[in-house]
Amino acid sequence: MDLETLEVGYDIPARPGQRVVEVLTPALIIDLDRFERNLGRMRNFIARHGLRLRAHAKTHKSADIALRQIVEGGACGICCQKVSEAEAFVRAGITDILVSNEVRGDARADRLAWLAAKARIIVCVDDIRSVGELSLAAQRHGSTLEVLVEIDCGAHRCGVAPGAAAVDLACAVNEAPALRFEGLQAYQGSLQHIEAPVERRRNAETAAQATRTTVEMLAAAGMECRTVGGAGTGSFAMDAELGVINELQCGSYIFMDAHYDRVKEDGGGKPGGMENALFVMAGVMSTAIPGRPVCDAGLKALAVDSGLPRVDRAEIRYVRATDEHGVLDDPERVLDVGDRLLLVPGHCDPTCNLHDWYVAVRGERVEAIWPVTARGKLF
């Protein structure tokens, strides 16, 4: 075997300048025109409402996209969820990062504090013991970690109860060496995908009321919340009206997905008027069973936790996913081997995490290839 001739790079699905029909499938496609319109919609929204945007990079895990969100999209920085993700973004030149999650244990706290000597790092706490871990680590590295106290706004995942428990924890942060109390993490994740706007708004109001009360109690105790972070793509318009959150943490807005297709605004449109800008391009690879063609994108190219993908052609449905195959329903038998389909993933975040590359296209041409910088950064 002649190892010398094994070229590097076949694993890249396309090259800039190629025609879209030449992209190897399955591939993660960004429609740049739509993506840029989504960026602009959010930039205008935060300007109009006097809010900050800290775009959630867990959606895309891409340094190229994060930089565009900051430079062109009005974001003050990014969120991510894991220390290893934050590290990948710091390596790529992003200098203002909230790990919108609890970081527990001395090893992780140590690494986060080490990063905080190189970039602005903010982190969440929901346990007094975490304050000690982070403070010791930051002292070791001579860095400062900024801290948001996470409150449970109704999602019942992480976060202390709003009110007195949050104030107690904020006091502990305030007194801990090498930590700086920055405000509250008030993200209500479970309301983002409530489809009916009336019910979504009711949940957003409950969360906002609990958050407002906590902010006021903190102020009475002499602690100002410079940041009240929260809001997602399903709730940001409501949260802006409610006026408690001052730093939006939306992620999916740049891409949207089939799950968000079902989440409606009052007028019936999608949240913020955002457009689907992310697709998995699949190729038909077998038509052996009439009316049931098979494409080359299955469970390893598409996350199905929030449902199967929607085919961007009304007459075709994606009906079954196995590891490397997707079975299609094609009642009119219009598809042939080699035909390409754009699939709108059920859930954008875990779908992006399956791929190594974004193929950024404009019209019929590939314009850029962006690595999924923090893919698989789990710790």
Next chain:
Amino acid sequence: MDLETLEVGYDIPARPGQRVVEVLTPALIIDLDRFERNLGRMRNFIARHGLRLRAHAKTHKSADIALRQIVEGGACGICCQKVSEAEAFVRAGITDILVSNEVRGDARADRLAWLAAKARIIVCVDDIRSVGELSLAAQRHGSTLEVLVEIDCGAHRCGVAPGAAAVDLACAVNEAPALRFEGLQAYQGSLQHIEAPVERRRNAETAAQATRTTVEMLAAAGMECRTVGGAGTGSFAMDAELGVINELQCGSYIFMDAHYDRVKEDGGGKPGGMENALFVMAGVMSTAIPGRPVCDAGLKALAVDSGLPRVDRAEIRYVRATDEHGVLDDPERVLDVGDRLLLVPGHCDPTCNLHDWYVAVRGERVEAIWPVTARGKLF
């Protein structure tokens, strides 16, 4: 920011020699003792039945594991599903590979034929046009592609109908320059997870009968099937009895998963007596909600297409997965932050594809770190 001091390698969850309790979570763990017993069980099984094993590497995507399957586990080679996967395995030194799937389009056929100049490459066809694509490509590269005609044994995905259609296609392969007819691909994927052994056996018998008829028709037409490939972890014992398949393509047997926990043999045990050898080790990161602790392994660390993971402790259940969190039910409130749990993934193949590294452990120590060589190789 001092880029020079950003070390490479934090993204590796452990180092050989570390204690298992030091592994960064979430991490993909192989229990080496169980894994080696599974390897041995299959090696003994094929020896006893006079069968070949072509282990399916789509399960693990790891060159280290593939080499162990060949050197210690009795396998004659491996299967994989994509050209880019095959290329990653050839680069890693594996020299006998079946792409147990259709490879369509001139670009992919070209790359496969190029690989066939460096290793033994076998591929499936279910369309006469594919024969032309592959033959032209192999002629261009001066290589020979071996070909299995795929028949639909009841899974209704890819494959021509058993019988005359398969014979016609085999004749075309036989006559095509630079192709060699090797036999049949007769894998019935949809029966592997039928839980009741009686019903699973009925499906295996139907598939075997269709396959046997096709083998006999091919023989009558002067075409010998050197390889009749098929069988999975749920059916290999039955397929061995039925006596048509001569090359087993089992993948999950080395690891097993929570879905295969429910697939029973006649005596009530797991297929082939295999043991769970693969786990996602998760750490508890929040206990803010009493009785509902949160661990650090969610949708990006665990595939949930076949159900949520099973916790390897009877009193704890994993009840909800979000992107980076897993919510646990802990009615006795025994868990605290920092506690570690071994989770048996719902579906091993797409779970492994989420991770960059296997942490191979023996007892309380990390013995090796193996890359997931072909992770994300989708084309």
